[in-house]
Amino acid sequence: MSMLELKYDIPGDDFTRAGEASGDVKQKLKKLGYNPAAIRRVAIAMYEGEINVVIHGGGGEAIVDVDPDKVVILLIDHGPGIADVEKAMQEGWSTAPDNVRSLGFGAGMGLPNMKKYSDEMEIDSVVGKGTKLRMVVYAQSPKA
Template structure:
């Protein structure tokens, strides 16, 4: 791959059953491009957790994925309530998700830690009342 490619996804905040479609699509694309399986897996898991978070907490939003010659850059942007204390949110087991979300298999306070674990770089930019952007990089 000599040039960069950008893919953009709109994530609905209304339909939990469709969460993960963007991550599924990017996983397919990366496999087709011949990206090494370890990087594909890291991108798929990190982006999927982020996508789930956007649906649960952010009311949906937009995901931008840039595929560069040596890395994949993901920006997950929502206009939800924002994160008041990012350090607290990063702790395993801390969650503000309601019980209804836990009954769906998420909201155990593992989403952000998993995203950090599977990405090589992660930054969170959040303003309460305005929204959150999670920036993640996975190197090849």
């Protein structure tokens, strides 16, 4: 049974707001008394994903499902899609424009970080249509 379902629009044109959704999820999980180590992993994984939706996806949405034993994060954008997912998973591989680097991102660490902090991660991306990214973080995880 789901404890909480949260939905967010992620604006694509305002980098200063990137992270609002992740910050809100973090606050709500704290209020629920969720395991702090799991909260931190949810926050970081979702934040990197949210940044990607802004940088690459031109905005999109986030749907977060909170269960007592796990948090499922779904990030959806209608951007250009990822042509080579395997390459995108490599540390240091980035297609982000230079102006993103001046903001502290775009070093090719986003997807590797998301994989590191989530217990499960699936990418469903179609070039020209967009990307769906699903991450699961367990409340009690060997990664914590």
